Amino acid sequence: MRATENTRSIVTTCTRDCPSCCGLLAVVEEGRLTAIKGNPAHPLNKGGCCGKMKAYVRRVYSPERVTSPMLRMGDTWRAIGWGEALDLWADRIKAFAAESGPESILHYQGYGERTALTMLNERFFAHLGGVTGLAGSLCSGTAYAAMAQDFGVRVSHDPLDHLNSRTIILWGRNPAVTQFNMTRILAEARKRGADIWLVDPAATESLTLCSRHIQPRPGADVHLALGAARAALENGWVDQAFVSERATGFEAFRRIAMEATVEERAALAGVSPADVRALAGAMWHAKPAAILLGWGMHRHVDAHLGVRAVDALSAMTGNVGLPGGGVSQGFEEYGPYDQSAWGFDLHPPRRRLLMARIGREILDATDPPIRMIVTSAANPVCMAPDSGVVAEAFGSREFAVHLGHFLDDTARLADLFLPCATYLEEDDVVAAYGHNYLGPVNKAVEPVGECRPQFDIYQDLAGRFPFAGDYVRPRDEWLRALCKPFLDKGFTLEELRRGPQRDPDAPMAPWAEGPFATPDGRFRFLDEAPSRPVADPGLPLWLLTIGSAEHLCSELTLAEHAPLPTARIHPETGTALGLADGSPALLHNAQADVAVLVTFDAAQRRDVCLCARGGWLAAGHGLNRLAPARASTLGSGTPYYETRVTLRPLPPGSAQGQPVDRGPSGN
Numbered sequence: 001m002r003a004t005e006n007t008r009s010i011v012t013t014c015t016r017d018c019p020s021c022c023g024l025l026a027v028v029e030e031g032r033l034t035a036i037k038g039n040p041a042h043p044l045n046k047g048g049c050c051g052k053m054k055a056y057v058r059r060v061y062s063p064e065r066v067t068s069p070m071l072r073m074g075d076t077w078r079a080i081g082w083g084e085a086l087d088l089w090a091d092r093i094k095a096f097a098a099e100s101g102p103e104s105i106l107h108y109q110g111y112g113e114r115t116a117l118t119m120l121n122e123r124f125f126a127h128l129g130g131v132t133g134l135a136g137s138l139c140s141g142t143a144y145a146a147m148a149q150d151f152g153v154r155v156s157h158d159p160l161d162h163l164n165s166r167t168i169i170l171w172g173r174n175p176a177v178t179q180f181n182m183t184r185i186l187a188e189a190r191k192r193g194a195d196i197w198l199v200d201p202a203a204t205e206s207l208t209l210c211s212r213h214i215q216p217r218p219g220a221d222v223h224l225a226l227g228a229a230r231a232a233l234e235n236g237w238v239d240q241a242f243v244s245e246r247a248t249g250f251e252a253f254r255r256i257a258m259e260a261t262v263e264e265r266a267a268l269a270g271v272s273p274a275d276v277r278a279l280a281g282a283m284w285h286a287k288p289a290a291i292l293l294g295w296g297m298h299r300h301v302d303a304h305l306g307v308r309a310v311d312a313l314s315a316m317t318g319n320v321g322l323p324g325g326g327v328s329q330g331f332e333e334y335g336p337y338d339q340s341a342w343g344f345d346l347h348p349p350r351r352r353l354l355m356a357r358i359g360r361e362i363l364d365a366t367d368p369p370i371r372m373i374v375t376s377a378a379n380p381v382c383m384a385p386d387s388g389v390v391a392e393a394f395g396s397r398e399f400a401v402h403l404g405h406f407l408d409d410t411a412r413l414a415d416l417f418l419p420c421a422t423y424l425e426e427d428d429v430v431a432a433y434g435h436n437y438l439g440p441v442n443k444a445v446e447p448v449g450e451c452r453p454q455f456d457i458y459q460d461l462a463g464r465f466p467f468a469g470d471y472v473r474p475r476d477e478w479l480r481a482l483c484k485p486f487l488d489k490g491f492t493l494e495e496l497r498r499g500p501q502r503d504p505d506a507p508m509a510p511w512a513e514g515p516f517a518t519p520d521g522r523f524r525f526l527d528e529a530p531s532r533p534v535a536d537p538g539l540p541l542w543l544l545t546i547g548s549a550e551h552l553c554s555e556l557t558l559a560e561h562a563p564l565p566t567a568r569i570h571p572e573t574g575t576a577l578g579l580a581d582g583s584p585a586l587l588h589n590a591q592a593d594v595a596v597l598v599t600f601d602a603a604q605r606r607d608v609c610l611c612a613r614g615g616w617l618a619a620g621h622g623l624n625r626l627a628p629a630r631a632s633t634l635g636s637g638t639p640y641y642e643t644r645v646t647l648r649p650l651p652p653g654s655a656q657g658q659p660v661d662r663g664p665s666g667n
């Protein structure tokens, strides 16, 4: 379309739950968003962006978007004004806090928007005296805790440092789907001669970026890494200087690695001994070797052992501290800000409920019981494990408030729906969990309908409370206060508005010199031997519910759902279970039954069933009905990928689009 005086391009940044956190240009014509493109000035995504981003224009203007506050009236909703909505909410907060104490309120802030200003949501509740909060993580946690044991703190290599690598190993990570900017970097690294490997039980889209695939049994990374360590030990591929001068515990690690042969480890990991030896060879002969840990492998109960064994393999082969080497995972998305803004020092420590078991934790909470839940940028009824119990918990409170965009599974159980602006309709700044840039969030268009930024909603709500004097301040004043640690490095807020800025203190390659952040300043080798896999519960398949290229977590609309979720399995597995390619089937375990459409894929392991995460219960998907609610051993992560299932044939036509077991949320 021809650019006119009324066509503008606004520099902004994606705030969605994705490590790429791309710099964007929002194209606005006659006051309406018409396109979203990558910002060519962003050094990582360099003018490109993912397909989901281009489609986001549709999401902003979707007819399914909720565009006015709504109050539940029995089985229906009534549109109400903001004044009435906030008065009602404030009254209920005051009543519950007075009657049962502030801990009778659960504040459940999700991962959908993690900007600077969203920190103030927590501060609002801090002013009430501190409410019930969350502990652990649905997303990561395990790798963070494991890497803290080895390095003292998790610090990743700058993504552009991977251009120095000769080998790059994508370990439980699927950037072709989950991180647009990494695909650009990997393509460039490959052009410069790097060899890229995938270590993943699933055959994913990222294979197109790679020259080699090691396909271990889910949860068995520790055996693969220990097998490679053993092969390295047998060949003398050990960086003696690092091991003796910068590390502690190598002897104990060596003994653990020597407990089983390469062949035994390969069998435990479900791979060939040749794969194990090749991995060791690459780590030594094709240095620097960068390991890029994803979020996938740590959704297992003992994932910390896998992560620590990978750290140890990298360290013993002399890759830690090397430009182009190291083990990288996430970045601190709240790192650039003044974290005292959360207001945790305004109140005594308060109860926290474990996210991995959130349904049961809410139902079992007493003294006081949870009477109100406030969810924002989250869809736990769909995304937390054991949906049946989560739905029961969220649907049975006295008052549930939801700040969001669409009538998803969690919103459907709310009493009050507060429609929020998208990041294209508000001003803010955002840091990434996949790189070192802070990016501007500049309003491109006015919010649709009566939607409002969360910042404005909480500012107005706080005006109804005695602490308004601290809380109610102009947006830029808050942004300057929140970003002070970053601005003190030599930036102005105006500069931040103009484009992405890299944290000048973030290392390109961490641990190149100096002490580690551990108590003795030395890298710590894995000191815990893994147990042998326990007998499985009789169900033949691991259910891996991974990121879909089509959508981000549960950011779908009802109309966008396929009638049934697709379940990808090896043809021999399908035949043995009496299934045909393209046939409907029931995914079954002791917890639930979910109807799916079977697709045969000979590239998958025989013991894996691959599905996309995020489909709603309301659309009959809701695969988290099958996931057990338990926490990982270390780091309070959520081991979704320990879910075991089988598949049972269904007569054709019997399950088209029909939720099989909708549980208490089926309204």
Ligand SMILES: Nc1nc2c(c(=O)[nH]1)N[C@H]1C(S)=C(S)[C@@H](COP(=O)(O)OP(=O)(O)OC[C@H]3O[C@@H](n4cnc5c(=O)[nH]c(N)nc54)[C@H](O)[C@@H]3O)O[C@H]1N2
Pocket (backbone or CB within 6 Å): 017, 018, 019, 052, 139, 171, 172, 173, 174, 175, 177, 178, 179, 199, 200, 201, 202, 204, 217, 218, 219, 220, 221, 294, 295, 296, 297, 298, 300, 544, 545, 546, 547, 548, 549, 550, 551, 552, 553, 613, 614, 641
């Ligand atoms: N398009 C799209 N992009 C996304 C998301 C999305 O849903 N859609 N989600 C966003 C979010 S919330 C996150 S946290 C990131 C996640 O980003 P990634 O970690 O890259 O992606 P995941 O799909 O979560 O999992 C990565 C891989 O881990 C593998 N895996 C599972 N178990 C194991 C194991 O035991 N060992 C090994 N080695 N691998 C294993 C899975 O098969 C999967 O391919 O992506 C973000 N980006």
Ligand SMILES: Nc1nc2c(c(=O)[nH]1)N[C@H]1C(S)=C(S)[C@@H](COP(=O)(O)OP(=O)(O)OC[C@H]3O[C@@H](n4cnc5c(=O)[nH]c(N)nc54)[C@H](O)[C@@H]3O)O[C@H]1N2
Pocket (backbone or CB within 6 Å): 016, 017, 110, 111, 112, 113, 138, 139, 140, 295, 299, 376, 377, 378, 379, 380, 383, 384, 403, 404, 405, 406, 408, 420, 421, 422, 423, 454, 545, 546, 547, 552, 553, 554, 555, 613, 614, 623, 624, 627, 640
């Ligand atoms: N089976 C299975 N389940 C999983 C996973 C898995 O691998 N398998 N992965 C887990 C992972 S990695 C994660 S991170 C969690 C995610 O769990 P959640 O964070 O609970 O779920 P999301 O689907 O990301 O929901 C984010 C919501 O935020 C909304 N949102 C986006 N921007 C804004 C905004 O600006 N303001 C407001 N108010 N709302 C906004 C979106 O529309 C969306 O509804 O799910 C976990 N669940």
Ligand SMILES: [Mo]
Pocket (backbone or CB within 6 Å): 017, 111, 138, 139, 140, 295
């Ligand atoms: Mo995540």
